[in-house]
Amino acid sequence: MRLILLCLLFFTLPVLAQDSIVFGVHSNTAPLEWRNNGVDQGFNVELMNRIGQLTSTRIIVRRKSFQQLLNDVHNPNSDIDVIAVVSPVNMDRQLAQSDPIYATHAKAYTLQGKALINNWADLVGKRVAIKNGAFVDVYLSDKLQKFDRVDVDLYETGFQLLIKNQVDVVIAESFVARRLLPMYPSVRSSSDALIYGAFNFVANSSKSEQMYQINEALRQLKLSGEYDQLVNKWFGTGREKVDLTSSERRIFALAIIVAIISGAGLIYTGFISASLRRKTHTLDAELIQRKRIEVEISELSQQFQSVLDGIPNGVTIVNQDLQHLWSNDNNIYLLDSDAFYYIDNDVFVLKTAVLNVLLSQKSLIADMRYQQQFWQLQIHPIAQDQVVILLEESTEQHRLRQANEEASRLASLGELSAGIAHEINNPTGLIVHAVSLFSAAMKDLSPAATYYQKQNPFWLIAGLQPDIAIKELQHSCGSIEDGAKRISRIVNDLKRYAMPHIADGYTQVCLNDVVQVALRLTANQTKFNQVITQLTEQQPCIYGDAQQLQQVLINLIQNACNACAEQQGIIEIETSIDGATAILSITDNGCGMNSATLKRITEPFFTTRRHEGGSGLGLSVCSKIIKEHQGEMQMLSSVGKGTRIRLTFALAKE
Template identity: 60%
Template sequence: MKYLLCLLLVISFPSLAKETIVFGVHSTTAPLEWRDNGVDQGFHVELMNSIGHLLDRPIMVRRKTFQQLMTDMHDIHSPIDVVAVVSPINKRRELSQSDPIYATHAKAFTLQGEDYIDNWSDLAGKRVAVKTGAFVDVFLRDQPQDFTQVKVDLYETGFQKLITKEVDVVLAENFVARRLQPKYPSVRSASDALIFGAFTFVSHPKDAALLHEINDALRQLKISGEYDRLVNKWFGMGREKFDITSTHKKMLILSIVISIISAIGMLYTISVSRSLKFRSEALALELQQREMAEQKIRSLSHQFQAVLNGIPHGMTIFDKQMQCLWSNDNNQLLSHSKLHCVDGTPFDLATSVKSVITSKKSFIADMGYLAQYWQMQIHPITDEQAVVLLEENTEQQHLRQANDEASRLASLGELSAGIAHEINNPTGIIIHSIALFSEAMKDLQPAADYYQQQNPFWLVAGLDPQAAFAEISHSTEVVEESAKRISRIVNDLKRYALPNLASNHQAIGLNEVVQVAQRLTANQLKRYQVRIELAEPSPKINGDAQQLHQVMINLIQNACHATPPGDGVILIKTFSTDTAAGISVQDNGSGMDKATLKRITEPFFTTRRSHGGSGLGLSVCSRILKEHHGHMKVTSTVNEGSCFSLTFSLLVQEGLDASPMTDSNRQEHTNNDSKELNP
């Protein structure tokens, strides 16, 4: 019976008696060449079967590793006739090659977060994994590059070395990398194509005639359209795919044919073929169900990963051995040496994580990194794992500091009012006493003159009486001036701490405010070129004249301090629009830089501390402007001058129309630095 079966097979399939082509393959995944349930399939396998059909020769698939196949191709006694490999474009291997079958390419792959690689020069100095014998390796033999090659047996070995940071870059072929990337989510494509290649059939030179026949058959398949059909089947959808159903149908047809042939003498084969059919259908149904389940799991996994990756804060899971189990790639700061606690103490991530896992208690602390602030949270999630959350809170820290600063300034204002009251009492006594001394010296002068006539050698404090009285008079003036200066500083402090006095406001003219301030500062202004431009009629606002006098006096004095006498020009003018009125004070003095401009209204900030400045003038002005619902715009350029412009709401009275300034009164100001203050 056994001999009868063999005879029937030889009669039915005469091709089995012909010389068989042994096709060596090494890949185990779609779409190129792979095996499922013992059935070899894929683009290369099906293409070689089509070539065998044209050559009327059977094809036998033999599976070996890539390195074994390359060794066989160089062995004249090898049982392998043909293999499919990739060769770089414009470079042929030492072995015999067919026409190109299908194009591919290789590019660089790195860990997430690494720099993009634009060309070969970006690989200089790096450790690059290259698969031994692959087309990338063949290309680099004649194209030496300025990097260190790390030879690996498989591309997957290169990816594993990349994860453990034994290499910096992997140069991998496109089809294999697409298959491996889902298994290694932390690896990403980091370049465009660096090497272009093409799949070809390769054989030992002794099989040159066979390869010539394969080339002729390959060209016929391309002309007939069969090659395009295979390409569209395996690559047309742009993804890896396979068709087990068609394979099972072919197996079923073959089983039926064999069953019919052997039915003459073997009824047993019928039951075997039926069993095979039922088993195939069951496998197809099971495979379909598994594919649906895997698709749902992948979809849920991708959604969960997308949600976690979308979180803007760093999230990392560690085990007790400080191995990173998962991260959304926002954890680079955790291992930075400059990350520290806000109190200045160093931070040790490993110690903190192990303490949280051991104690089962969460750890929350504020951290600092350069000029940024972060909140660190470590929570236990299992007996051996903890999740680390890192959230930036620089803005919250700045707001907290600003609130603390405002509280200190408020306390300083309350304290300054009490200090001012205590200082005013002795200052008043000094001023009153000095006035008494001045009057007494005037009355004593005639008596001193008469006594000197009687006693020419009389001395006062070791000085001639006239010189002594002049020195006493000068000292009295100095003491009185110093006491008044103390009084002015105290009044500034009191003004800074005073509550809102808007209830005392009334209609006032800005021209009168300027004229009063000019008269009060006439002694200082006489050393400068002063120009006054007043809008007519005088713009009216609702306010306190005395407070506005104080603001104008302060701005005029500041302009005098910043402007050199003689060549200094100070322009003071009033202006109005349909809804607003204002005053501007402009000088051509030393100006201010950006850093000074930002702080001019801070209490006690002054650039004239050595000349007796208290730093309260513009602070008080800012408070007064706030009470008058006005605002101040400051423009300044170093070594060119400054311009202070005060703007208020215009008060329009019946029968009085405040007209805007004419073109002749307007003056353009060009400044590099400016600050607009809304008290």
């Protein structure tokens, strides 16, 4: 309903340190400004965006109530820089304003069958609806009013009062009235233009430099013809249609004059009659055209309503008493559900939220939860006692955000692990070196301990018999050495996981050779299982690092051995070539994995063998090495049926 106003939002820096213009918008109806699927459109919005391009300035649209915009444009500290308003012709504003953007006018509207309004004198003694703050209100502010003025917040409110016979006349701006007339068929245009006005961009006096730039860009658009193209795009011909009632009155007056003059002679009468027939024909054609346009506008309004109804997100307009003034009925049940609450588990009460928004006249945007879904709730004030409520499901965005945060944590963990590995490596080396010395010393001291025990039968070492104590010490040295080597392996895995990709030293590597070496190095683990190898006679050569690829296969073989029961495990290793792809696969008939484990199997530090000493880094390192070799790893597994892992690489070109 608010066609008088349009707003310009935000002149902040585009690339370096440029200003931005905040363009304040109030109306929501075409063609001056409106919103389609959440995108601000219209003549003023597109014109202002084009001005922003010419001045290298970012334009941001911000919507507020009509009275808020009027207050903000007079406040140098407000977040609104520029608005678009109608000013009466020949009446200057104290604020900085642009050249005229588009001409308009206001006229009188009455119920069908009421007397026509020829001039201001015909309004004497009548109840006349005037919109507060509109250019009609500005025009009348310093003029004597001999009619009973009724202030309204919207032109539509004036039309509603007119239908209820609470006012006699509504003086409305033409663009708004055109849109309202199809919705109020009992109302008609009853006068010629009473006030002429023009749309202007208006800014606070502190923004005079910005207004100068806007004027320069506006003049450039007019000279280049782009302005005319915008006018034709949004307004058609850019001219208001003929007022048929006024034309009929003028023609009727002309007919009376013709009838009087016709008495002077039949020839002159015939000439005037022919002229009158031509004008009547034109008038009929214009009447048909007007009816056709009214039908098109009505269809467009219905289409627009259908679009709003078809939006999957919930859109509802309510007042402060929570009465639903309009809704597309999508997901609106959430607002009254006890399971709909803020994401931080605070209780959501619709009435409290609406009253807070109306009281502060500031929008509320909050993330909400409903059962297993996530939603974004927006409540925006659109009048002193009305708000629009928007509901949009954001479950997928929430999950993506959580996945991104988890990936960031894993990346940070990798960097931290690399640092820890470096710090642990040195003391681990000292432990291994010292244990080796202790083991060698124990072998040399064993004969001396035996000899000394013969000399002193009651001699004890740590409360144990010397031969038993020597065995315990040797066993402890072995345990310490095994533990230190395990620490060293974990450290090396951590360093490998955090190591950057280095592909400069890659050479041709045959996957058959990788299999043979890996089987030799894991012979001790595979001796309890049946290993079947099927190596292709062709040479499946790829570019890579032989030691890294051996490390991958050794890890996969060890995992297969751990998954198979002793004496019953069958492990199959196969190489093949498919087109330009080399394939290495390893299959076991072990315990297999469920889908939850399969999804996390390559995550760092995830393991199902924690109690058996697994570090959870083996497959993470393997996955990283395979990616560095531009390869892919596919895993198929079923609980109780075993696992098949398939590695694919690009063949090396000869």
